[in-house]
Amino acid sequence: MNKAFTKETDSEDDEPALAPLPPGGKNYITPQGYARLRAELLDLIDNERPKMVEVVHWAASNGDRSENGDYHYGKKRLREIDRRIRFLTKRLEIAEISSPSVHHGSDQVFFGATVTYADDSGEERTVTILGVDEANSALGQISWVSPVARALLKSRVGDEVNLVTPQGVQLLEVLAVDYPAPEAAD
Structure with missing residues:
Protein backbone atom coordinates (compact mmCIF):
# COMPACT_ATOMS: atom_id res chain seq x y z
CA MET A 1 0.00 0.00 0.00
CA ASN A 2 1.20 3.49 -0.79
CA LYS A 3 2.34 5.46 2.27
CA ALA A 4 0.01 8.29 1.26
CA PHE A 5 -2.96 6.17 2.34
CA THR A 6 -1.77 5.26 5.80
CA LYS A 7 -2.97 6.90 8.99
CA GLU A 8 -0.45 9.50 10.11
CA THR A 9 -1.40 9.67 13.77
CA ASP A 10 -0.40 7.16 16.42
CA SER A 11 -2.83 5.78 18.98
CA GLU A 12 -1.19 8.03 21.57
CA ASP A 13 -2.19 11.04 19.49
CA ASP A 14 -5.92 10.42 19.90
CA GLU A 15 -7.72 13.38 21.39
CA PRO A 16 -7.94 13.09 25.18
CA ALA A 17 -11.36 12.85 26.75
CA LEU A 18 -12.49 15.87 28.70
CA ALA A 19 -12.07 15.53 32.45
CA PRO A 20 -15.22 14.06 33.95
CA LEU A 21 -18.01 16.36 35.00
CA PRO A 22 -21.16 15.10 36.70
CA PRO A 23 -24.00 14.42 34.25
CA GLY A 24 -25.75 17.71 33.67
CA GLY A 25 -23.09 19.40 35.80
CA LYS A 26 -21.44 22.65 34.98
CA ASN A 27 -17.76 23.36 34.39
CA TYR A 28 -17.21 25.81 37.23
CA ILE A 29 -14.00 27.80 37.14
CA THR A 30 -12.64 30.81 39.02
CA PRO A 31 -11.97 34.06 37.14
CA GLN A 32 -8.21 33.49 37.66
CA GLY A 33 -8.43 29.93 36.31
CA TYR A 34 -10.38 31.12 33.28
CA ALA A 35 -7.80 33.84 32.62
CA ARG A 36 -4.95 31.27 32.82
CA LEU A 37 -6.63 28.89 30.37
CA ARG A 38 -7.49 31.74 28.00
CA ALA A 39 -3.91 33.07 28.14
CA GLU A 40 -2.59 29.58 27.34
CA LEU A 41 -4.99 29.28 24.40
CA LEU A 42 -4.02 32.67 22.99
CA ASP A 43 -0.30 31.90 23.41
CA LEU A 44 -0.71 28.64 21.50
CA ILE A 45 -2.62 30.35 18.70
CA ASP A 46 -0.51 33.51 18.45
CA ASN A 47 2.99 32.21 19.26
CA GLU A 48 3.55 28.45 19.50
CA ARG A 49 1.60 27.32 16.45
CA PRO A 50 2.98 29.94 14.01
CA LYS A 51 6.56 29.13 15.13
CA MET A 52 6.00 25.40 14.62
CA VAL A 53 4.38 25.95 11.21
CA GLU A 54 7.49 27.92 10.23
CA VAL A 55 9.78 25.09 11.41
CA VAL A 56 7.75 22.47 9.51
CA HIS A 57 7.77 24.63 6.38
CA TRP A 58 11.55 25.06 6.62
CA ALA A 59 12.08 21.33 7.23
CA ALA A 60 9.81 20.41 4.32
CA SER A 61 11.78 22.70 2.01
CA ASN A 62 14.96 20.73 2.76
CA GLY A 63 13.90 17.94 0.46
CA ASP A 64 13.51 14.26 1.41
CA ARG A 65 11.00 14.09 4.27
CA SER A 66 11.35 10.36 4.99
CA GLU A 67 14.49 10.85 7.11
CA ASN A 68 13.91 14.45 8.13
CA GLY A 69 13.71 14.49 11.94
CA ASP A 70 12.84 18.19 12.11
CA TYR A 71 9.90 17.63 9.79
CA HIS A 72 8.56 14.58 11.67
CA TYR A 73 9.01 16.15 15.11
CA GLY A 74 7.47 19.40 13.88
CA LYS A 75 4.40 17.65 12.47
CA LYS A 76 3.94 15.70 15.70
CA ARG A 77 4.33 18.84 17.82
CA LEU A 78 1.89 20.67 15.55
CA ARG A 79 -0.71 17.91 16.15
CA GLU A 80 -0.14 18.22 19.91
CA ILE A 81 -0.62 22.00 19.76
CA ASP A 82 -3.79 21.65 17.65
CA ARG A 83 -5.18 19.04 20.08
CA ARG A 84 -4.51 21.33 23.06
CA ILE A 85 -6.15 24.27 21.22
CA ARG A 86 -9.27 22.16 20.57
CA PHE A 87 -9.35 21.01 24.21
CA LEU A 88 -8.98 24.53 25.63
CA THR A 89 -11.56 25.93 23.20
CA LYS A 90 -14.13 23.31 24.26
CA ARG A 91 -13.44 23.85 27.95
CA LEU A 92 -13.66 27.63 27.74
CA GLU A 93 -16.93 27.39 25.80
CA ILE A 94 -18.61 25.40 28.58
CA ALA A 95 -16.92 27.19 31.50
CA GLU A 96 -19.10 28.88 34.07
CA ILE A 97 -17.09 31.54 35.89
CA SER A 98 -17.81 31.66 39.60
CA SER A 99 -15.99 34.08 41.86
Whole structure:
Protein backbone atom coordinates (compact mmCIF):
# COMPACT_ATOMS: atom_id res chain seq x y z
CA MET A 1 0.00 0.00 0.00
CA ASN A 2 1.20 3.49 -0.79
CA LYS A 3 2.34 5.46 2.27
CA ALA A 4 0.01 8.29 1.26
CA PHE A 5 -2.96 6.17 2.34
CA THR A 6 -1.77 5.26 5.80
CA LYS A 7 -2.97 6.90 8.99
CA GLU A 8 -0.45 9.50 10.11
CA THR A 9 -1.40 9.67 13.77
CA ASP A 10 -0.40 7.16 16.42
CA SER A 11 -2.83 5.78 18.98
CA GLU A 12 -1.19 8.03 21.57
CA ASP A 13 -2.19 11.04 19.49
CA ASP A 14 -5.92 10.42 19.90
CA GLU A 15 -7.72 13.38 21.39
CA PRO A 16 -7.94 13.09 25.18
CA ALA A 17 -11.36 12.85 26.75
CA LEU A 18 -12.49 15.87 28.70
CA ALA A 19 -12.07 15.53 32.45
CA PRO A 20 -15.22 14.06 33.95
CA LEU A 21 -18.01 16.36 35.00
CA PRO A 22 -21.16 15.10 36.70
CA PRO A 23 -24.00 14.42 34.25
CA GLY A 24 -25.75 17.71 33.67
CA GLY A 25 -23.09 19.40 35.80
CA LYS A 26 -21.44 22.65 34.98
CA ASN A 27 -17.76 23.36 34.39
CA TYR A 28 -17.21 25.81 37.23
CA ILE A 29 -14.00 27.80 37.14
CA THR A 30 -12.64 30.81 39.02
CA PRO A 31 -11.97 34.06 37.14
CA GLN A 32 -8.21 33.49 37.66
CA GLY A 33 -8.43 29.93 36.31
CA TYR A 34 -10.38 31.12 33.28
CA ALA A 35 -7.80 33.84 32.62
CA ARG A 36 -4.95 31.27 32.82
CA LEU A 37 -6.63 28.89 30.37
CA ARG A 38 -7.49 31.74 28.00
CA ALA A 39 -3.91 33.07 28.14
CA GLU A 40 -2.59 29.58 27.34
CA LEU A 41 -4.99 29.28 24.40
CA LEU A 42 -4.02 32.67 22.99
CA ASP A 43 -0.30 31.90 23.41
CA LEU A 44 -0.71 28.64 21.50
CA ILE A 45 -2.62 30.35 18.70
CA ASP A 46 -0.51 33.51 18.45
CA ASN A 47 2.99 32.21 19.26
CA GLU A 48 3.55 28.45 19.50
CA ARG A 49 1.60 27.32 16.45
CA PRO A 50 2.98 29.94 14.01
CA LYS A 51 6.56 29.13 15.13
CA MET A 52 6.00 25.40 14.62
CA VAL A 53 4.38 25.95 11.21
CA GLU A 54 7.49 27.92 10.23
CA VAL A 55 9.78 25.09 11.41
CA VAL A 56 7.75 22.47 9.51
CA HIS A 57 7.77 24.63 6.38
CA TRP A 58 11.55 25.06 6.62
CA ALA A 59 12.08 21.33 7.23
CA ALA A 60 9.81 20.41 4.32
CA SER A 61 11.78 22.70 2.01
CA ASN A 62 14.96 20.73 2.76
CA GLY A 63 13.90 17.94 0.46
CA ASP A 64 13.51 14.26 1.41
CA ARG A 65 11.00 14.09 4.27
CA SER A 66 11.35 10.36 4.99
CA GLU A 67 14.49 10.85 7.11
CA ASN A 68 13.91 14.45 8.13
CA GLY A 69 13.71 14.49 11.94
CA ASP A 70 12.84 18.19 12.11
CA TYR A 71 9.90 17.63 9.79
CA HIS A 72 8.56 14.58 11.67
CA TYR A 73 9.01 16.15 15.11
CA GLY A 74 7.47 19.40 13.88
CA LYS A 75 4.40 17.65 12.47
CA LYS A 76 3.94 15.70 15.70
CA ARG A 77 4.33 18.84 17.82
CA LEU A 78 1.89 20.67 15.55
CA ARG A 79 -0.71 17.91 16.15
CA GLU A 80 -0.14 18.22 19.91
CA ILE A 81 -0.62 22.00 19.76
CA ASP A 82 -3.79 21.65 17.65
CA ARG A 83 -5.18 19.04 20.08
CA ARG A 84 -4.51 21.33 23.06
CA ILE A 85 -6.15 24.27 21.22
CA ARG A 86 -9.27 22.16 20.57
CA PHE A 87 -9.35 21.01 24.21
CA LEU A 88 -8.98 24.53 25.63
CA THR A 89 -11.56 25.93 23.20
CA LYS A 90 -14.13 23.31 24.26
CA ARG A 91 -13.44 23.85 27.95
CA LEU A 92 -13.66 27.63 27.74
CA GLU A 93 -16.93 27.39 25.80
CA ILE A 94 -18.61 25.40 28.58
CA ALA A 95 -16.92 27.19 31.50
CA GLU A 96 -19.10 28.88 34.07
CA ILE A 97 -17.09 31.54 35.89
CA SER A 98 -17.81 31.66 39.60
CA SER A 99 -15.99 34.08 41.86
CA PRO A 100 -15.35 32.64 45.34
CA SER A 101 -15.03 36.14 46.81
CA VAL A 102 -18.85 36.52 46.82
CA HIS A 103 -18.84 34.19 49.85
CA HIS A 104 -16.15 36.15 51.73
CA GLY A 105 -16.84 36.00 55.46
CA SER A 106 -19.12 32.96 55.20
CA ASP A 107 -18.50 29.87 57.31
CA GLN A 108 -20.24 27.56 54.81
CA VAL A 109 -18.29 25.59 52.19
CA PHE A 110 -18.99 26.54 48.57
CA PHE A 111 -16.96 26.49 45.35
CA GLY A 112 -13.68 28.37 45.82
CA ALA A 113 -13.45 27.85 49.58
CA THR A 114 -10.20 27.09 51.35
CA VAL A 115 -11.20 24.51 53.95
CA THR A 116 -9.24 23.18 56.91
CA TYR A 117 -10.55 19.87 58.18
CA ALA A 118 -9.48 17.08 60.51
CA ASP A 119 -9.92 13.39 59.75
CA ASP A 120 -10.62 10.49 62.15
CA SER A 121 -6.99 10.32 63.26
CA GLY A 122 -6.94 14.05 64.06
CA GLU A 123 -4.67 14.91 61.11
CA GLU A 124 -5.46 18.39 59.78
CA ARG A 125 -5.46 19.21 56.09
CA THR A 126 -6.16 22.38 54.18
CA VAL A 127 -7.56 22.26 50.64
CA THR A 128 -8.96 24.79 48.19
CA ILE A 129 -11.96 23.66 46.14
CA LEU A 130 -11.52 24.74 42.50
CA GLY A 131 -12.65 23.80 39.00
CA VAL A 132 -11.77 20.55 37.25
CA ASP A 133 -9.41 22.34 34.84
CA GLU A 134 -7.54 24.39 37.43
CA ALA A 135 -7.11 22.14 40.49
CA ASN A 136 -3.55 21.06 41.29
CA SER A 137 -3.26 18.54 44.13
CA ALA A 138 0.43 19.36 44.64
CA LEU A 139 -0.69 22.86 45.70
CA GLY A 140 -3.48 21.61 47.99
CA GLN A 141 -6.17 22.31 45.40
CA ILE A 142 -8.92 19.78 44.71
CA SER A 143 -11.62 19.63 42.08
CA TRP A 144 -15.15 20.40 43.17
CA VAL A 145 -16.20 16.98 41.83
CA SER A 146 -13.67 15.08 43.97
CA PRO A 147 -15.00 12.88 46.80
CA VAL A 148 -13.48 15.10 49.52
CA ALA A 149 -14.96 18.27 48.01
CA ARG A 150 -18.35 16.61 47.54
CA ALA A 151 -18.36 15.60 51.21
CA LEU A 152 -17.36 19.10 52.36
CA LEU A 153 -19.63 21.19 50.11
CA LYS A 154 -22.45 23.00 51.97
CA SER A 155 -21.08 22.05 55.39
CA ARG A 156 -20.21 24.71 57.97
CA VAL A 157 -17.44 25.23 60.50
CA GLY A 158 -17.93 22.67 63.28
CA ASP A 159 -19.89 20.21 61.10
CA GLU A 160 -18.85 16.60 60.79
CA VAL A 161 -19.30 15.00 57.37
CA ASN A 162 -18.90 11.46 56.09
CA LEU A 163 -16.33 10.71 53.39
CA VAL A 164 -16.87 7.35 51.72
CA THR A 165 -13.52 5.73 50.86
CA PRO A 166 -12.56 2.24 49.66
CA GLN A 167 -11.44 1.53 53.25
CA GLY A 168 -14.83 2.56 54.63
CA VAL A 169 -16.54 5.70 55.86
CA GLN A 170 -14.26 8.35 57.34
CA LEU A 171 -15.47 11.22 59.50
CA LEU A 172 -14.20 14.70 58.63
CA GLU A 173 -14.65 17.71 60.91
CA VAL A 174 -14.68 21.16 59.30
CA LEU A 175 -12.36 23.41 61.32
CA ALA A 176 -12.14 26.58 59.19
CA VAL A 177 -13.53 28.02 55.97
CA ASP A 178 -11.94 30.95 54.16
CA TYR A 179 -12.63 32.85 50.94
CA PRO A 180 -10.56 35.48 49.12
CA ALA A 181 -11.57 39.06 49.79
CA PRO A 182 -13.48 40.83 47.00
CA GLU A 183 -11.27 42.95 44.81
CA ALA A 184 -11.77 46.67 45.31
CA ALA A 185 -13.56 48.40 42.42
CA ASP A 186 -11.52 51.12 40.73
